[in-house]
Amino acid sequence: MSNSGVGAVNETRVKLKLTPVERKASFSLALLFASRMLGLFLLTPVFAVAALSIPGGNDATKVGLALGAYGLTQAIMQIPLGMASDRFGRRSVVVAGMVLFIAGGVICAMASDINWIIAGRILQGLGAVSAAITAWVADATRPEVRTRAMAMVGASIGLSFAVSLVLSPVVVGQFGLSGLFWVISLLGFVCLLVAAFVVPSAPRAAPPLVRVKPVDVLRHADLLRLNLGVFCLHFILMALFIVVPTVLAGLGGYGSAQLWQVYLPVILLSFVFMVPAVFYTETRKAHKAALQWSVLGLAVTLLLMPWASEQLLFMVAALVGFFIAFNVLEALQPSLVSRVAPPDFKGLALGFYNMSQALGVFIGASLGGLVITYAGASYVFLVCAVLALIWYGVARGMQPLKDA
Template sequence: MSTHQTMNTAGSRPERLSLTQQERKASILLALLFACRMLGLFLLTPVFAVAAHSLPGGNDAARVGLALGAYGLTQAVLQIPLGMASDRFGRRPIIVIGMALFVVGGVISALAQNIDWVTVGRCIQGLGAVSAAISAWVADSTRPEVRTRAMAMVGGSIGLSFAVSLVLSPVLVGQFGLSGLFWAISLLGFVCLLIAAFVVPSAPKAPASIVQVTAGQVLRHLDLLRLNFGVFCLHFILMSLFIVVPGILATLGGYSTQDLWKVYLPVILVSFVLMVPAVFWTETRKRHKHALELAVLLLIVVLAVMPWARDSLVPMVAALTFFFIGFNVLEALQPSLVSRVAPPEYKGLALGFYNTSQSLGVFAGGLIGGVLAGRGLTQWVLWTGAALAVLWLLTARGFKDKY
């Protein structure tokens, strides 16, 4: 009996495929590009409300909020058109154009003389909405059997970007001011533009399908809709959670804004380590639906107990660690499922809808979480996230376990 046959006999341990050198190189480089995009969103979050006071108009909370949220709103508008464009014209040219817009917007923000010009720069940064094209490029560059692992690199870049932003933002603003922060973001974007243009290996173009799929058909695809709703919920929960978590940690542990990274960084690193076995198990056992349901259930439990855990530092940090285990698994699993479910020649379009849902979740979570927290309803921020996760779990149960 051959080795291959032995590995596939009943009761034997499934063979775990490895990323090829080409797949690993493409995944790492594309994860770096994605990390740059997310840094553009996250770097301002910990410090902007205070740093904006140095600009005329920076004391107006509404204008500061508009400047901060403009990036996500324009991202949501452009994800679908640029995803479709990447299907037609290729991933590389669309990403290069998007990164160029990212750099231009960063420079405008760095040179801004008032808060309104920062808003203009942030809008232009968001117009380069290439998250869908990057995700589609990852899907093009990997086999279905290892795609979840590749998407884990991209998904993990979100958590790492968040952690890095919490460490770097106070340092950059303290040393170089708000303008220096924008120059750093622009420099990072330029480096990633060069990587996209010259370093990331090309992927084979998806074969044309005899049956043409329209945007309407993609929108009517129930499993894609379930995944879009899932990523909306996930990022709604993330943004609303981190409206209240910094205040909770500051109260329990006496952490200032500059010191919060001392909690976030180890929490995120530990959660990454614990996430890896879950991703490998999902791949080797092909239990994507089961992993999806378990991860959402973990979020429900964590969010439900957080109102009581917030009275003590250690339980709160433990709850935060378990939250990020579930978050990181879902961040890796869901884009992989989108790439499996979507028609090959329309992966960019499907991922455009997916990333639009993600951006809308960021905006809605920040808005609703901010309103609740502003009224002193911290526990309702957490319970609202838990309730939304319950609804997500109910919709996920209808997902077909065939991918």
């Protein structure tokens, strides 16, 4: 190989390494996101049972409202706070959002009945900072390493979900539902400290030569495709995990206190496969192909789940396949949004994106419960598979990236 060829290879390797500032920003923002997501996920595995200990907690409608209210207010506030982060800066918006999250958690911790928990969850949801955090990651990293940085944030979601399944029953068992909300509030305070003092400042992108309007973000075809994608991804996640605990309990006799024995190895093993997939995507600039293949893999895995759900080993293998695709998509899609969005409205674009994510969480959980009640678990898998196939068809129309 010629010296010029060797130099080009070395230059590519240097470009694909995170700088010290990028590394610090990526790790601290992943920690911030992980702590916040853990604070959200801790409630999900145990609330329906733990709520029976408080007045009104036996009303299934109000219990569902308490869980879902957070997602609805998150969806409403993602766009305003995404725009605010474009105008006032990421740090100030994230800190303000975490103050609301903590205040809502304290109200829930001190609640005397289910109605006060609903009020606290509404207030928590008003602190919708996902768009600002993901925009902050995009600001702090170069395009050629951004997917890797987003992978750290995306991986934090899966890891937080796994940790919540282990930690939540323990906390409720020791300190009750009120103690769980105090832990959630403490995690919010950790997020506030990280946002205020740990994450390094990142330069804003230079103003574009051609100005765009906010409505152009809403009309952007590829951004709409990515918004549909994150809606589908989180709809599928929430609907699936209404079914999966029951399936695992039936196949392996796992109670709520033992489910972590399946989830944690599945999540960790999926990370092992996710890392080379993300690295390959970056080095080969294969973002569009990686998106399409991951969605197709997700659809195939879901189509196989009704059959896999008849044997424990096959079900575990299917879950590993699901989380490989889920984690790659969780890392890839916000990176694509940050690349496609106009620089002046990156926070707004990520606001629409995270609003779609929150709606997917709320609607997926609600419809998943209805489907399993009136049709059965297998139909939940099939509904999710059909949705993934629709997503695959839409993703095929995405335009190639100029820098990828």
